[in-house]
Amino acid sequence: MFHLLASAITTAVLTAAVQAPDAAAHAASCKSPHEPATILRSVAPETPLIARTANWTGTTVVRVDLSAAGGIVGTSVARSSGFAALDRAALETARAQTYAPETQDCRPVAGSYGVEVEFD
Numbered sequence: 001m002f003h004l005l006a007s008a009i010t011t012a013v014l015t016a017a018v019q020a021p022d023a024a025a026h027a028a029s030c031k032s033p034h035e036p037a038t039i040l041r042s043v044a045p046e047t048p049l050i051a052r053t054a055n056w057t058g059t060t061v062v063r064v065d066l067s068a069a070g071g072i073v074g075t076s077v078a079r080s081s082g083f084a085a086l087d088r089a090a091l092e093t094a095r096a097q098t099y100a101p102e103t104q105d106c107r108p109v110a111g112s113y114g115v116e117v118e119f120d
Helices: 023-030 049-055 084-096
Strands: 002-004 038-041 056-065 071-080 098-100 103-106 107-109 113-119
Touching: 049 084, 056 084, 071 084, 084 113
Parallel strands: none
Antiparallel strands: 002 113, 038 098, 056 071, 056 113, 103 107
16 A cells, blocks of 8 residues: 655745736646645555565655656655565665656645555
């Protein structure tokens, strides 16, 4: 199971009191000015053989840093499952997924997010 958690980094967006005509037109065409980042294509984690043999279970939270285009610019273990093999598999899973970036004021923004990867 995968969950995209709340943004780990808050980005402040400042807007000018007077917008350029094209910015106003863009804002008018935007249906939802604030959307959270989402996983577009999720990938099921592959439990390593050693973990299956030893009946290891756990949840790893992977920090995923996204660009404003939704590309992955970095990953790291934010909370370990307690098993290095599961953590490595969780990193591979998070890297294999595709994401849509968060939008603020109808514009995509870069951010960092936590993705839970569960091994049952």
